[in-house]
Amino acid sequence: MEERVEMKEIKVGLLGCGVVGTGVVRLLRENSSIIEEKLGARLVLKSVAVRDTGKDRGVDLDPGMLTDDFRQVIADPDISIVIELIGGCATAREYVLKAIENGKHVVTANKALLAVHGRELYEAAARSGVEIRYEAAVAGGIPVLSAIKGNMAANRFGSVLGILNGTCNYILTRMTEEGADFAAALGRAQELGYAEADPTFDVEGIDTAHKLSILISLCFGTWVAFRDIHVEGISSLTALDVNFAGRLGYRIKLLAIGKRDGDGVEARVHPAMVPLTDPLAAISGVFNAVRLTGNYVGTVMFCGRGAGMEPTASAVVGDLMAIARNMLVGVGRRTAPLGFLDENIIDVPIKPMAETVCKYYLRFSVVDRPGILAKIAGALGENGISINSALQTARSGSEAVPLVIVTHEAREMDVGRALEKIGTLEITTENPRLVRIVDEL
Numbered sequence: 294m295e296e297r298v299e300m301k302e303i304k305v306g307l308l309g310c311g312v313v314g315t316g317v318v319r320l321l322r323e324n325s326s327i328i329e330e331k332l333g334a335r336l337v338l339k340s341v342a343v344r345d346t347g348k349d350r351g352v353d354l355d356p357g358m359l360t361d362d363f364r365q366v367i368a369d370p371d372i373s374i375v376i377e378l379i380g381g382c383a384t385a386r387e388y389v390l391k392a393i394e395n396g397k398h399v400v401t402a403n404k405a406l407l408a409v410h411g412r413e414l415y416e417a418a419a420r421s422g423v424e425i426r427y428e429a430a431v432a433g434g435i436p437v438l439s440a441i442k443g444n445m446a447a448n449r450f451g452s453v454l455g456i457l458n459g460t461c462n463y464i465l466t467r468m469t470e471e472g473a474d475f476a477a478a479l480g481r482a483q484e485l486g487y488a489e490a491d492p493t494f495d496v497e498g499i500d501t502a503h504k505l506s507i508l509i510s511l512c513f514g515t516w517v518a519f520r521d522i523h524v525e526g527i528s529s530l531t532a533l534d535v536n537f538a539g540r541l542g543y544r545i546k547l548l549a550i551g552k553r554d555g556d557g558v559e560a561r562v563h564p565a566m567v568p569l570t571d572p573l574a575a576i577s578g579v580f581n582a583v584r585l586t587g588n589y590v591g592t593v594m595f596c597g598r599g600a601g602m603e604p605t606a607s608a609v610v611g612d613l614m615a616i617a618r619n620m621l622v623g624v625g626r627r628t629a630p631l632g633f634l635d636e637n638i639i640d641v642p643i644k645p646m647a648e649t650v651c652k653y654y655l656r657f658s659v660v661d662r663p664g665i666l667a668k669i670a671g672a673l674g675e676n677g678i679s680i681n682s683a684l685q686t687a688r689s690g691s692e693a694v695p696l697v698i699v700t701h702e703a704r705e706m707d708v709g710r711a712l713e714k715i716g717t718l719e720i721t722t723e724n725p726r727l728v729r730i731v732d733e734l
C-alpha cells in the first residue's frame with residue numbers, strides 16, 4: 294500500500310490587506326500548486342489583520358481568519374512568518390519590531406519604514422536570529438535586490454541609477470508624448486489609479502529617495518542618512534522644458550542616482566535629461582528600471598513593473614518562499630539583510646549637492662533685446678562655466694522669449710552663483726529653469 298506523506302505547512306500572518314495584501318492572498322491561492330511543487334511545503338495564510346474587518350476586499354477571506362487585533366497575529370506561536378503590508382512608519386515599525394522580538398521572520402514591502410528605521414530593524418532581526426526580507430520595497434516586481442545580494446554579490450559597485458516611481462514616469466511620459474502640462478498629466482494618472490489623491494510623496498521624489506537609500510546601502514555597504522539625500526520632484530517641470538529636451542535629443546526622467554565617490558557617495562533624486570539613445574529614455578509609462586555598474590559584471594539593467602497588486606505580490610511571495618526554503622533545511626540568515634555582514638556596514642558622508650559636477654540645461658525667459666546672450670554667457674564664464682550650445686527661439690511678438698543654454702560639465706555651486714548673478718542683471722522675466730543632464734553614468 295502506498296504511504297501518504299503529509300506535506301509540511303508553514304504558517305504565515307498578514308498585517309494589512311489593501312492593494313498589495315489582496316494580491317498576496319490571491320497569489321498564495323491561485324499559484325498554490327506551483328509554490329508547493331517548488332517548495333515541497335505548503336504556505337498557509339493563517340490570519341489577516343486589517344483596520345476594518347467589514348470592508349469588501351475583493352477576495353473571499355474566512356471570517357475566522359480576519360481580525361483587527363494586530364497583536365494577536367504577531368503573538369501567535371503557530372505563525373512563523375509575518376508579512377507587513379500596512380505602509381507608513383510608526384505603526385509598521387512597532388508591529389515589525391514586536392514580530393521580530395517574538396521570533397517571527399518578517400517580509401515587508403515598506404520602503405519608507407526601511408529608509409527611516411532600517412538599521413534598527415536589521416539589528417533587532419540579528420539579535421533575534423530571524424530574517425527580514427524586502428524585495429518588493431524597491432522596484433516592485435523587479436528582483437533587483439536579490440540580484441545585488443545574490444549573483445552580483447562578488448562585485449564592487451560603482452553606481453546605481455534608477456527610474457523608481459511609476460507615477461512620476463507615467464506623468465513624464467504623457468508630458469513627453471502629448472505635450473501635456475504637469476497638472477493635466479497628474480490628473481490623468483489619478484483617474485487611472487496610478488497616482489494617489491495626495492500625490493506628494495510620489496511627485497516630490499520622496500518615494501524615490503526612500504528606494505534610493507535602500508539601493509545605496511545594498512550596493513555600497515553603507516548607512517546613508519535619509520535626510521541628507523538631495524531630493525527634487527517633478528512638479529515644477531513645464532511642458533516647454535520637456536519639449537526642449539526632445540529637440541535637444543534628450544528625454545526627462547526622474548532619476549535616483551547613487552555613485553561611489555572617494556570615501557563618500559553621491560545620493561540624489563532629481564529630474565534629469567537622459568540622451569534618447571540611452572535605454573533609460575525608453576522606459577515609459579508606469580515601468581521602472583534600475584541600472585547597476587559592477588566592476589566585474591559591467592553594466593546591467595533591469596526593467597519591469599515597479600508597482601501594482603500583482604508584480605508587488607510576486608516579490609512578497611518570492612521572499613516568503615526564500616525564508617520557507619531556509620526554514621525547511623534548518624538554516625537562516627545565510628545572507629545578511631543588506632548583503633554585507635552587519636559589522637562591515639559603515640556610515641559614509643553624502644557628497645554635498647553643491648560639489649556635484651554635471652552638464653546643465655538652463656532656460657531663461659529673456660527680454661527680447663540685442664546683447665542678452667553675451668551678458669548671460671559672461672556671467673556663466675565668470676563662474677568657470679562654458680557653454681556647449683545655445684538655442685533661442687524666433688521672436689514671438691511677446692515680451693519675453695526662451696533662451697536655452699546647455700553647458701559643459703560644471704559644479705553645482707558655480708551654476709548657482711552664475712544664476713544668482715544673472716538674476717541681478719534685469720534681463721530675465723522669471724526665474725531660470727535648470728535640469729541636470731545625465732549622460733555618463
Ligand SMILES: NC(=O)c1ccc[n+]([C@@H]2O[C@H](COP(=O)([O-])OP(=O)(O)OC[C@H]3O[C@@H](n4cnc5c(N)ncnc54)[C@H](OP(=O)(O)O)[C@@H]3O)[C@@H](O)[C@H]2O)c1
Pocket residue numbers: 308309310311312313314342343344345346348377378379380381384402403404405429430433599600601602605
Ligand atoms: N501599492 C503598490 O503598488 C506598492 C508597491 C510596492 C510597495 N508597496 C508598499 O506596500 C505597502 C502596502 O501598500 P498598499 O498599496 O497595499 O497599501 P493600502 O492599499 O493602503 O493598504 C494598507 C492596509 O493596511 C491597513 N492599515 C493602514 N493603516 C493602518 C494602521 N494604522 N493600523 C493598522 N492597519 C492599517 C489597511 O487596513 P484597511 O484595509 O482595513 O483600511 C489596509 O488593509 C506600503 O508600504 C507600500 O509602500 C506598495
